[in-house]
Amino acid sequence: MMMWNKGMLDGFEVWTGRTVAMEMVVVPELGSRVISLRNRRTGREWLAQPTCALETNxxxxSxxxxxxxxxxxxxxxxxxxxYPAYPWEGTxxxxxxxxxSIP
Structure with missing residues (x-):
């Protein structure tokens, strides 16, 4: 079972989900970008971490x-x-x- 907690980072609402084995951090306002995926048992972080403060796109x-x-x-x-097909062809x-890039 995953438990979720709300927090803040760089002015953005972040949601941290945890199980016994894993933890993931999601930023809904940035297209639900996952900024951390970590093995809680080994401490291994699976994603490259931000090099600066989070920013809105x-x-x-680009x-x-x-x-x-x-x-x-x-x-x-x-x-x-x-887009190649009907009904949005050419969009x-x-x-x-x-x-x-959207919330």
Whole structure:
């Protein structure tokens, strides 16, 4: 069973979920970015940690401007492109999709 606690980091609400074996920290306002995934038994951190304070990313901003830490949702695409099929055919999709940069 995972237990969740709310906290704050760099002005953002963060949620920490813990089981006996694992702990994960999620920032809902940053596209539910996972900023930590840690084995509680060994202490091993599985994700690259932020190199600076957390910052808000605007919709369709470039992922290249981020520090690359954590785990971001990349839906429905990774690279910027145009949606290929009906009913959204031709719609521009941003770098790393639409989800990672919005709350």
């Amino acid at each position: 605007r919709y369709a901003s 992922f290249e401007n981020r520090d690359g830490s954590g785990w971001d949702e990349m839906f429905p695409t990774i690279n910027p492109c145009r 521009e999709l941003p770098d790393h999709g639409e989800v990672w």
